[in-house]
Amino acid sequence: MNPDIVKERQNASFDVQKLTYILDGGPEKTKRRREISLVLNDPDFDEEDPNFLSRSERYEQAVRKSAQMILKLREYGISDPAEINCYKSVVRGNFHESLGLHYVMFLPTLYSQCDQEQSKKWLPLATSFEVLGTYAQTELGHTHLRGLETTATFDPTTQEFVLNSPTVTSIKWWPGAGKTSNHAVVLAQLYTRGKCHGLHAFIVQLRHMDTHEPLPILVGDIGPKFGFSEVDNGFLKLDHVRIPRENMLMKHVEPDGRYVKPASAKLTYGTMVFIRSLLVGLSALVMAKSCTIAIRYSAVRHQSEIRSEPEPQILDYQTQQYKLFPLLATAYAFSFVGQYMTETYYRISGDINQGDLSELPELHAVSAGLKAFTTWTTNTGIEVCRMSCGGHGYSRSSALPDLYAEFTPTCTYEGENTVMMLQTAYLVKSYRQAKAGEQLRGIMSYLNDMEQRHVRAHPASARPALVDINDLSDLVESYKLRAALVESAAKSIQQELQKRRSHEDAWNNSAIDLVKASDAHCHYMVVKLFTDKLSEIGDPDINLVLTTLAQLYALHGIALNSGDFLQAGLLTVPQMQQIPVRIKELLCLIRPNAVALVDAFDFPDKVLSSVLGRYDGNVYENLFEWARRSPLNATEVHESFHKYLK
Numbered sequence: 334m335n336p337d338i339v340k341e342r343q344n345a346s347f348d349v350q351k352l353t354y355i356l357d358g359g360p361e362k363t364k365r366r367r368e369i370s371l372v373l374n375d376p377d378f379d380e381e382d383p384n385f386l387s388r389s390e391r392y393e394q395a396v397r398k399s400a401q402m403i404l405k406l407r408e409y410g411i412s413d414p415a416e417i418n419c420y421k422s423v424v425r426g427n428f429h430e431s432l433g434l435h436y437v438m439f440l441p442t443l444y445s446q447c448d449q450e451q452s453k454k455w456l457p458l459a460t461s462f463e464v465l466g467t468y469a470q471t472e473l474g475h476t477h478l479r480g481l482e483t484t485a486t487f488d489p490t491t492q493e494f495v496l497n498s499p500t501v502t503s504i505k506w507w508p509g510a511g512k513t514s515n516h517a518v519v520l521a522q523l524y525t526r527g528k529c530h531g532l533h534a535f536i537v538q539l540r541h542m543d544t545h546e547p548l549p550i551l552v553g554d555i556g557p558k559f560g561f562s563e564v565d566n567g568f569l570k571l572d573h574v575r576i577p578r579e580n581m582l583m584k585h586v587e588p589d590g591r592y593v594k595p596a597s598a599k600l601t602y603g604t605m606v607f608i609r610s611l612l613v614g615l616s617a618l619v620m621a622k623s624c625t626i627a628i629r630y631s632a633v634r635h636q637s638e639i640r641s642e643p644e645p646q647i648l649d650y651q652t653q654q655y656k657l658f659p660l661l662a663t664a665y666a667f668s669f670v671g672q673y674m675t676e677t678y679y680r681i682s683g684d685i686n687q688g689d690l691s692e693l694p695e696l697h698a699v700s701a702g703l704k705a706f707t708t709w710t711t712n713t714g715i716e717v718c719r720m721s722c723g724g725h726g727y728s729r730s731s732a733l734p735d736l737y738a739e740f741t742p743t744c745t746y747e748g749e750n751t752v753m754m755l756q757t758a759y760l761v762k763s764y765r766q767a768k769a770g771e772q773l774r775g776i777m778s779y780l781n782d783m784e785q786r787h788v789r790a791h792p793a794s795a796r797p798a799l800v801d802i803n804d805l806s807d808l809v810e811s812y813k814l815r816a817a818l819v820e821s822a823a824k825s826i827q828q829e830l831q832k833r834r835s836h837e838d839a840w841n842n843s844a845i846d847l848v849k850a851s852d853a854h855c856h857y858m859v860v861k862l863f864t865d866k867l868s869e870i871g872d873p874d875i876n877l878v879l880t881t882l883a884q885l886y887a888l889h890g891i892a893l894n895s896g897d898f899l900q901a902g903l904l905t906v907p908q909m910q911q912i913p914v915r916i917k918e919l920l921c922l923i924r925p926n927a928v929a930l931v932d933a934f935d936f937p938d939k940v941l942s943s944v945l946g947r948y949d950g951n952v953y954e955n956l957f958e959w960a961r962r963s964p965l966n967a968t969e970v971h972e973s974f975h976k977y978l979k
């Protein structure tokens with residue numbers, strides 16, 4: 334064990350194990366997660382570092398691993414969805430799996446959209462992996478759902494739907510598992526009796542069940558990408574492909590071609606809401622991994638000098654702390670927000686299953702906003718962590734380049750982030766309702782008293798200071814009042830309408846304000862949820878260290894968005910000048926606990942897959958060891974010497 338990292342652990346002021354329990358949701362859950370993590374010792378999962386393999390080899394290794402996972406899950410009798418998820422995230426490490434989409438989109442779509450008869454047919458096939466599925470929605474030319482071109486036309490004479498990609502732009506593009514899957518949920522515009530009824534989901538067989546040869550359908554892999562090398566994102570061109578009427582999910586077409594309207598057309602979009610909710614937790618996980626790597630490495634790396642003494646640990650540089658500790662605070666904040674998002678998703682989708690759709694719009698708005706907010710922040714955070722590791726952060730051995738490449742598409746998939754932030758219609762609607770005197774419930778209820786508080790842009794000196802920057806509840810309040818930026822967005826729309834613009838143009842001309850309002854709303858939610866969590870934590874040592882992190886998270890956010898807080902008169906200029914001073918104090922308070930705080934995330938070394946983030950801190954000898962395994966070192970003299978240089 335590296336002596337620096339031993340010393341760091343001795344300095345911790347709290348019980349790391351107890352904090353792990355809080356993150357996991359209880360000691361039992363930690364125990365079970367650790368039991369599941371023992372799978373890492375299974376030699377059947379031994380594999381080559383994907384960084385030393387070609388794309389095709391990576392895909393093959395990933396398929397082998399996915400198949401092994403299925404066998405082992407059966408062998409160990411793991412069937413609880415949360416446990417399956419935990420098991421897979423351990424085995425998968427920092428990469429995706431080729432069968433990922435089957436689990437996260439295909440199966441959930443079947444579970445939520447099959448009727449009884451369909452469940453009977455498809456669920457046994459899909460859960461036994463005879464049917465391997467993908468989710469084909471996006472097209473070469475479109476993502477916007479109303480604009481999708483693929484058609485499904487009902488033919489009552491044969492009781493079939495005819496699926497067709499009428500143009501080049503309508504070719505399905507991106508769905509994972511282009512080579513792996515034999516079925517797809519295809520999203521297409523439904524036509525019956527000559528009328529379009531909008532987007533619906535259909536199960537389409539793509540490949541022969543025994544030979545895996547494509548049916549008369551063009552299907553394949555779209556080629557290498559920025560990351561996602563394990564995943565065969567695919568294309569799918571349908572040329573008048575016929576499927577039985579029973580393959581339409583939620584069956585809305587009667588045998589005579591009559592269309593029966595669903596309770597809400599948006600139920601077809603349910604799988605996206607599910608994944609967006611999941612991505613909030615994934616952001617927390619990846620932020621936690623990145624911080625673990627960067628902070629452990631910063632504790633063992635010595636460089637330059639502060640005083641004329643031996644080179645200090647780079648974690649002692651104030652600037653290094655300023656780079657990393659706000660991200661550490663963010664990892665904790667997002668972990669608690671992830672817990673909230675999961676609970677909220679299951680609570681509301683439970684109600685939806687019982688026929689109560691009243692909270693569907695809020696679930697959509699919250700999941701879309703938090704997905705965008707947390708993935709954007711994490712995406713930039715990973716890169717900060719990588720650069721904070723200097724040159725070694727650039728090596729794939731650090732895992733940070735892989736974490737970035739695998740994570741960055743979360744800002745794009747399941748709804749491009751700006752587009753998701755613009756799903757703020759709900760916020761604006763809520764604001765208008767509150768203004769009209771309606772009492773809002775839930776997370777939007779803060780808009781109820783906006784009229785009385787009325788935050789306006791005017792000189793801060795003319796207003797009493799509202800915020801004690803050392804008081805967390807005051808900080809939450811100030812974020813709440815800043816979230817009133819939705820008022821500016823609503824006003825901007827109003828002004829545009831007064832210029833006789835159409836509603837659509839007024840909306841587009843206010844889009845920057847709307848994204849800002851969404852961002853402020855999400856930021857408020859994160860600060861509030863982090864603060865609320867503290868009241869549940871009884872252990873005084875842990876409460877103290879998490880309170881310090883929550884304060885840092887809140888103050889750092891204010892410092893980054895100081896213009897909003899000043900303009901709204903929420904903080905005075907002297908207070909704003911105090912914030913960097915307080916942030917520096919908080920960095921010093923966090924410093925002795927930094928390594929313990931990342932240890933509490935409890936990532937086994939094999940899951941982290943990072944030479945820089947090793948638990949034992951023995952970085953240099955292992956960097957050397959890793960480099961020697963590079964395929965270029967397989968022979969002392971590379972064949973290119975003989976071919977070209979000799």
Ligand SMILES: CCCCCCC/C=C/C(=O)SCCNC(=O)CCNC(=O)[C@H](O)C(C)(C)COP(=O)(O)OP(=O)(O)OC[C@H]1O[C@@H](n2cnc3c(N)ncnc32)[C@H](O)[C@@H]1OP(=O)(O)O
Binds near residue numbers: 599603606612693
């Ligand atoms: C964990 C690891 C996972 C790794 C694998 C992930 C692989 C990735 C897979 C994918 O990316 S799958 C494809 C994902 N695609 C998208 O996310 C598309 C994004 N676009 C949209 O969601 C929609 O186009 C839109 C931007 C929301 C617009 O929707 P639409 O075209 O229907 O517009 P309108 O007809 O105007 O309807 C807007 C109306 O509907 C409400 N609404 C929209 N979405 C939902 C929803 N999901 N649930 C409930 N309600 C929804 C919206 O609020 C509007 O309501 P009103 O204002 O009219 O009341």
Ligand SMILES: Cc1cc2nc3c(=O)[nH]c(=O)nc-3n(C[C@H](O)[C@H](O)[C@H](O)COP(=O)(O)OP(=O)(O)OC[C@H]3O[C@@H](n4cnc5c(N)ncnc54)[C@H](O)[C@@H]3O)c2cc1C
Binds near residue numbers: 476752
């Ligand atoms: C790794 C990966 C995996 C994927 N897996 C799947 C899958 O399994 N199944 C599937 O169906 N799809 C999948 N996708 C596709 C993914 O869902 C889309 O790429 C994503 O929804 C974004 O759409 P787009 O690519 O059309 O971007 P665009 O919508 O073209 O975005 C381009 C730019 O236009 C802007 N823009 C677009 N619309 C608006 C607007 N209304 N207002 C303001 N700005 C706007 C965006 O902000 C962005 O800056 C995957 C994508 C990736 C990268």
